[in-house]
Amino acid sequence: MLAWPKPPGTARRSACHFCDTLHEFEPVDEGMAARCARCGAPLYQNRPASLARASAFSLAALVLMALAHVFPFLTMDAAGMRRELTLFGAASALMDEGAPLLGASVVLFTMLTPLMLAAGMFYVCTPLMFGRAAPGARTTTRWMYLSEPWNMVEVFLLGVIVSLLKLAKVADVQFGIGFWAFAGVMLCMAGAVAGIDREELWDRLEVAES
Amino acid sequence: MSAPFTKAADRGLAGCHTCGRVSPVTLGRCPRCHSKLHLRKPASIEGTIALMAAAIALYIPSHLLPVMTATEIGAVTQSTIVEGMITFWQTGAYPIALVIFVASILIPLLKIIALSWLCAAATGHVHPSPTALGRIYLLTELLGRWSMIDIFVVGILVSVLQLGNYMTIKPGPGALAFAGVVVLTMLAAMRFEPRLLWDRLDEMNATPPTQPTDPES
Numbered sequence: 001m002l003a004w005p006k007p008p009g010t011a012r013r014s015a016c017h018f019c020d021t022l023h024e025f026e027p028v029d030e031g032m033a034a035r036c037a038r039c040g041a042p043l044y045q046n047r048p049a050s051l052a053r054a055s056a057f058s059l060a061a062l063v064l065m066a067l068a069h070v071f072p073f074l075t076m077d078a079a080g081m082r083r084e085l086t087l088f089g090a091a092s093a094l095m096d097e098g099a100p101l102l103g104a105s106v107v108l109f110t111m112l113t114p115l116m117l118a119a120g121m122f123y124v125c126t127p128l129m130f131g132r133a134a135p136g137a138r139t140t141t142r143w144m145y146l147s148e149p150w151n152m153v154e155v156f157l158l159g160v161i162v163s164l165l166k167l168a169k170v171a172d173v174q175f176g177i178g179f180w181a182f183a184g185v186m187l188c189m190a191g192a193v194a195g196i197d198r199e200e201l202w203d204r205l206e207v208a209e210s
Numbered sequence: 211m212s213a214p215f216t217k218a219a220d221r222g223l224a225g226c227h228t229c230g231r232v233s234p235v236t237l238g239r240c241p242r243c244h245s246k247l248h249l250r251k252p253a254s255i256e257g258t259i260a261l262m263a264a265a266i267a268l269y270i271p272s273h274l275l276p277v278m279t280a281t282e283i284g285a286v287t288q289s290t291i292v293e294g295m296i297t298f299w300q301t302g303a304y305p306i307a308l309v310i311f312v313a314s315i316l317i318p319l320l321k322i323i324a325l326s327w328l329c330a331a332a333t334g335h336v337h338p339s340p341t342a343l344g345r346i347y348l349l350t351e352l353l354g355r356w357s358m359i360d361i362f363v364v365g366i367l368v369s370v371l372q373l374g375n376y377m378t379i380k381p382g383p384g385a386l387a388f389a390g391v392v393v394l395t396m397l398a399a400m401r402f403e404p405r406l407l408w409d410r411l412d413e414m415n416a417t418p419p420t421q422p423t424d425p426e427s
Contacts, residue, residue, distance in 0.1 A: 009386035013232045015225030018305070018344060018407040019219055022218040022232070038215045039340060039408070044230075074366075085369055090362070093369035095260065099381040106365050109358065141244045142228055149396065152355050152362075158294040158309070165306050166298075170377070187248030202229040206242055 003027035003046055007206040014043050014199065027187050037064035043089040044199040051129045051204070053195035053209035061188035063192060064181045065114060071177035073160050078171030082111045085160070086178060087111055109152040117151055126192070141205060145198060213328045217412075219249040219405075227251070254403035255329050260396035262325055268390045269318060275384035278364050282377045290384055291315070291360055313359045314388070321395045324350045325402060332406035338414075350399050357392045361385055 006012055012025045016113055018041040033045040047093075058183050073083035095103035105172065120140045127134045134140070160179055167173045223245040226240040233240055235247050251257075261332055269423050276288035289297070291314045298307035324346050329339040364385045371379040 013218075013223070014230060014359055015223065016230050017227075017230065018404050019340065020217045020219055020225070020405045021215045022223065024370060039344065041344070074370060076370055079373050080377075082371065083370045085366055090365040090369040094365050094381055097368055097370075097380045099386060101388055102365065103360060103382060104356075104395075106362065110362075129250055138243055142245065145228060147399070148353070149355070152358055155355055155358050156362050157228070159355075159359045159366060161361050162306055162309065162359065162365040165303055166367065169301070170371075199230050200291065202231065202242060203425070206231075 004146075004200045004204055005052075005207045006203055007210065016041055016043060033207050045197045047196055047200070049192075050196040050200060051125050054121055054125040054201075057127060057188045057192035057195055058118045058125065060067065061114070061118040061185050061192060062083055062122060064184040064188060065118065067181035068178045068185055069111075071180065071181065073176055073178040074164060074167070074171045074173055075176050076167055076171045084176070085163075087156075087182075106156075107149055111155045113147040113151045114153050116147045116184060117144055117191060118185075118192065124205070125196065128201075128204050128208055131208055133205055141201060148193065151189065153189060157186060183208055217408075222249075224249050227289065227355055250405055250409075251401065251403040254401055254406065255332055257323060257401040258268035258325060258398045260402060261370045262322055262329075262393050265318070265391050265394035265398060266322060267353075267415065268387045268394065269322070272384050272387035272391050273315075275387060276400070277369065277384040277388065279380045280371075280377065281379075291388065294360075310360065313356050317353050317357050318391050321350050321354060322400065327397055328336070328402055328404075328407070332403070332410060334410050338402075338407045338410045340411055343407055344404060347402065347404050349383055354396045354399055355397075358389070361392070363403050414424075 014023050014025060015021070016023070016039060019036060019039040021036055021038040021042060023037065026034060030046050032039040035041065036043055040208045063143040069087060072086050077084045080205040090118045091103045091106040091111070093103075094100070094106060121136055122145060124137045124141050124144070127137075157179070164173050166174070171189055188200075218232060221237055224235040226234050226243060226245055226247060228245040229240060229243040229244045231240055233247060235249050237247060239245065240247055273291055275292070276290055279286060279288045291310070295307050295310040295314070298310065327336065328343055328347060331343055338361040363380050368379050368381055371377055
């Protein structure tokens, strides 16, 4: 496969987002990327099995996300008490202890944005495999890419590791299933986002809707 | 020699910020994703500087105020980000101390310095060398989120260490200020328009060599 179907008109050109150099669209082989002739910034990439990979990885991310919400990240035994850490627990503890904005930011960056990204990717890419655009697919895709920089799954995971080392001094702490599930979410989200080029997804959407 | 590369803006075309589609800027909105079309992000330098100034204003209290308050068998200890890092260092947890130092102190500072430099280059106060500055910009966008780590650690500890009379932890005002620093520097980096660097470079290259060969234009 040389490239994905391109919509007609000016969409056949691309402008480097970094230096604004105008390029005519050149089809590239699967697994290859087109780079800006002037500054070398990546313009677009032709990913192999892009829609299948994006759908599969995002579905896997959704399943793991459900597990990460059900099972604890950490289990701690201290002073005769057992405490468990969950995502909702961390957010609601902040809200209860007088830091509602911080609690909201935990909800936003570790729950809502990953959900938006994974669910959006699955919702948009699966029908596209059959050449169809889901209702509201453009709005979904737009929100998906707007939320992408705010996805902080991997940062939270590193935070759990730091906390574990901090807690290990005062108590007996162990990683739970939730932690490993969330690590899986991180990998699957990376696979889903890297699975399909932004330009390709939008082009396919435009072609499917016309 | 005139530029061998054509800029989309010179043809009145704008690459959409959201979906990348190239459309005439006169359309106003992208026909594909309905985002607003701009040749360059409007008031990008002013916006970046304003958000950065707010981030600097919050950076100071974020390190002076405690990020959490621990009550251990009646004894209350407050700790700032730096104190937490020093504790890790003293107990021999060097990698963790280093992670906190990089994520909480170094990255926000470097981001503010890098963005100031980029703004100075984009307005022509410093020579714009887009390839080097481009890497700096990319790094700034990439690393920004990692500073949130301390906020998440506070959230996790507050949630887990609720052991009644034995030990409780509450979030401090420093944490909110620091979260503000992270979000504001991220917004500042997004607001910056890297294409301005190339515009300045083209202006600088265009003026001296064209004068002897083509004095009229």
